[in-house]
Amino acid sequence: MQAADTKPTIAIIIDDIGYHKSDFKLIDLPYALTFAVLPYTPYGQSSARYAFSKQKDVMLHMPMQASYHNASEEAGTLSKDMTKQQVQHSLQAALADIPYAIGINNHMGSLYTELEQHMAWTMEYLQQRHLFFVDSVTTAKSTANKYAAEYGVTSLSRHVFLDNEQTEAAIAKQFSQLLRIAKTRQHAIAIAHPYPETYKFLRKNLPLLKQQGIQLVGISQLLPQEHSVVAAGFTAPAISAPQ
Secondary structure, three states, X not given: OOOOOOOOEEEEEEEEEOOOOOHHHHXXXXXXXXXXXXXXXXXXXXXHHHHHHOOOEEEEEEEEOXXXXXXXXXXXXXXXXXXXXXXXXXHHHHHHHOOOEEEEEEEXXXXXHHOHHHHHHHHHHHHXXXXXXXXXXXXXXXXXXXXXXXXXXXXXXXXEEOXXXXXXXXXXXXXXXXXXXXXXXXXXXXXXXXXXXXHHHHHHHHHHOHHHOOEEOOHHHXXXXXXXXXXXXXXXXXXXXXX
16 A cells, blocks of 8 residues: 555446446546456456456456345355355356456445355455455445454455446545545545446546546555555456457
8 A cells, every 4th residue: 555655546446347348448548447347247258358458457346145135136146045165166266257356346245245154254265365355335234344354355445436326416526525535544445337427427537636636546556565466467468349
């Protein structure tokens, strides 16, 4: 993580990557955005490879069970009914599906991240793979940080959701909150999604960060110095976005 005398930094994680070809437009933006990619999606593998080829941080956006009954579940969702072996096998398979992932964050998970035993199993596996966890904080009762600390897993938490409401005014309000937090704490983490409105807002406003004394960095730049990034050490081939 940056020293106290440097400029405040923000990381913006774009969740839900993998369903749409239009996601590649966000990857093409010339800024250090981080891309959290859903496993088993039509463009998951190709978008992860493309993001890495553009020197962007890639994460696995791991589906986890939500607390509300009408939540649709993606393939590979971690659930309360799983055994330890099933949880860890599902994590292994999902990571195998998304190349170059250097950490994970939760997709939904308002129920799963509250489960003590299941989060312990999850963190045990991440420790073995030397991966970090970013808690999307979909519930105030998340046990992610507790078990990350117990297993020695590097853990960060989301501060702001940028685009729960997809209007320019609403995104601008959340973006201003993100910058305020960064100036107070020296860093802040936002989560956004590949909505057209989000793309337009970021394309317009990210070039203005420098004059505000804010630096946008990949999530790997907010990790403690003792956390060595593992998966990003691979050499990616030259890749073009799909036409």
